[in-house]
Amino acid sequence: MKWVYTSQRKEYANALVEIGMARTDVVVLDADLSSSTRTVEFAKKFPERFFNVGIAEQNLMGTAAGLAVSGKTVFASTFAVFATGRCWDQVRQSIAYPNINVKIVATHAGITVGGDGASHQALEDIGLMSILPNMCVIVPSDGIEAYKAVKAAAERPGPCYVRMGRACLWSRP
Numbered sequence: 001m002k003w004v005y006t007s008q009r010k011e012y013a014n015a016l017v018e019i020g021m022a023r024t025d026v027v028v029l030d031a032d033l034s035s036s037t038r039t040v041e042f043a044k045k046f047p048e049r050f051f052n053v054g055i056a057e058q059n060l061m062g063t064a065a066g067l068a069v070s071g072k073t074v075f076a077s078t079f080a081v082f083a084t085g086r087c088w089d090q091v092r093q094s095i096a097y098p099n100i101n102v103k104i105v106a107t108h109a110g111i112t113v114g115g116d117g118a119s120h121q122a123l124e125d126i127g128l129m130s131i132l133p134n135m136c137v138i139v140p141s142d143g144i145e146a147y148k149a150v151k152a153a154a155e156r157p158g159p160c161y162v163r164m165g166r167a168c169l170w171s172r173p
Contacts, residue, residue: 006143008164009107013038015150016075020046026154027067029053031060031078037107039077057082061090061102068101073154079113080106080122080163088128095159096132103153104129105162112165129161136160 020026020042027049034040034052043050053060057078064076076083083106084091095102106125113120129137136156140146146164153160 007038007167008140008143008146009036009038009166011143011147012077012105012107012150012162012164013041015147015154016042017045019151019154020049023073023154024049025071025073027051027072027074029060029064029067029074029076031055031057031082033078033107036079037077037105039075042075057087058090061087061104062094064102064104065090065094065098065100068095073101073103075103075105075150075154077105077107079120080109080125081120082106084122084125084128084161091129091159092132096135099134099158101157101159103150103160103162105150105153105164107164108166109163110165112167114166125161125163129163132159134158137163139163 028039028042029051030039031053032055053063060076064074068074083104109122111121129135138149140149149162153162
């Protein structure tokens, strides 16, 4: 069997672009990290459906909830430490409890951030998201699973947290 070297973030971008081509209700938000999260690929294809809210994760989640309430399927992306820690109250109150259709895709999870150090390591993110009502938590193990997880999250109504690492991983085709 041939193995391929791929990144969860690259496959996230591939899935987002495919979903965006098939569905005009999909919008993507990012917190000034689109090169790192790879949402820049969606932004290139669909600039009118991409929103960079800047380094303001609480606003990222509030804006995501507002767009979802207006009928959009929203993907909100930032690093895992910020998606869960910095804006946990907004995720809890504005997305999880009211069962809003926001897909939080967090990259750079765990200790995969390397040189960014402890301030960027999210070790408790799975626990924080798992205790929220209505929140679906998905932790893909490689790029192939990441691609499939994003596609599945897009089809599932309600909130979802998809946790991805930073590094490239070997996967089976």
